[in-house]
Amino acid sequence: MIVFVHGLRNWGAVEEYVAAVVGGLVERGQPVALLYPDDDVLAPFERLDAQTETFDLDAPRLTMRLRTRLRALGARIVHVTDVFPQAMVAARLARVPRLVVTHHTPALPRSDNLAGRAWNRIAWATRPEVVYTSETDRRDDARALRTHVVPLGIDLARFRNGRPALEGTIVGNVARLAEQKGHRDLVAAASRVLEHRPDVRFVVAGQGELR
Numbered sequence: 001m002i003v004f005v006h007g008l009r010n011w012g013a014v015e016e017y018v019a020a021v022v023g024g025l026v027e028r029g030q031p032v033a034l035l036y037p038d039d040d041v042l043a044p045f046e047r048l049d050a051q052t053e054t055f056d057l058d059a060p061r062l063t064m065r066l067r068t069r070l071r072a073l074g075a076r077i078v079h080v081t082d083v084f085p086q087a088m089v090a091a092r093l094a095r096v097p098r099l100v101v102t103h104h105t106p107a108l109p110r111s112d113n114l115a116g117r118a119w120n121r122i123a124w125a126t127r128p129e130v131v132y133t134s135e136t137d138r139r140d141d142a143r144a145l146r147t148h149v150v151p152l153g154i155d156l157a158r159f160r161n162g163r164p165a166l167e168g169t170i171v172g173n174v175a176r177l178a179e180q181k182g183h184r185d186l187v188a189a190a191s192r193v194l195e196h197r198p199d200v201r202f203v204v205a206g207q208g209e210l211r
Contacts, residue, residue, distance in 0.1 A: 003075040005066065005091075006036040007057065007084030011044065011207065012176030014104050017152060018081050019048060026050050033073050035066070035087075066090035085123030092126045099128040102150075106132070106141040108180065169200045177208030 002025060006018055018034070025032045026049050036042050038054035045052055059065060067090040070078060077098045078091040082105075091099045112120060129146040132138040138147050171190070175181040183204065190202045 001031045001033060001074050002077045002079060003070060003073055003096075004032070004034045004079045004081065005070075005084060005087040006034065006042075006045075006081050007087060008082060009037050009039045009041060009057065010176065010178070011041050012178070013152065014082055015042065015044070017102070017104075019045065020153065020155075021079075022048055022050050033075075035069060062086050063090045063093070067093040070094040070096055080128070083120070083123065085119035088123040088126045088128060091128075099126060100131060101128040102131040102133070103137070103141065103143075104133060106137050106143075166201050166203070169197070170203055171200060172203045172205070174205045177204075177206045177210040179210065181206075183210060 004018060004022055006015070008014060022032050022034055031051075033051040033053065034045060034048065035053050035055055036045055037057040039057075042054075053069070055062070055065065055069075063086040066087055070090060071094045075091070075094065075096045077100065078087070078094075078096045079100045079102070080087045080091070081102045083101060083103055088099065088101060110116075110120075124143055128144060129148070130138075130141075130144040131148045131150050132141065133150065133152045135149050138149050171193075173181075173183065173186055175183075177183060186202070186204070190200075193200055
């Protein structure tokens, strides 16, 4: 049994990655379970043809609760996405044979408090295998002895029958609509570009709190 443990409460590229990997394993007949926070934004996970369970991300003794579930599921591999310290520690406490972490955007600045920084140090001390989505991330981070690079994949077949809705020069942005993605910078730049190139069109695709 491969158990994925996800600890983020938003829907973006990381969540699409989790859904794609879980779905691909199910298609290959691999027993898979997915544990994730009880939050409406993660409802698309319910449509996966896999065993899915939610948990209260703010519950007391969360690490021990996750350890109990991992043991009950008979996990042989725990795949944590993204870095979720309590899940990493829970996997080691449950004596799961193999712990894998996909570390998305390791260069993204963190703003953890003292407790959060302590949890991160403990989590990395579990010495997981780490999957990076680019060679650059692995080179710049390299927190573990066993690392792999698995680039994010996009199913281009989804867009095969698409038709252009706009003509001319198009500047596109596809990302979760969150502050860290820099959409405000794009809007500011667009106004300056249009002063010189009024024919350019700007398209933003995505969902999120800045919609």
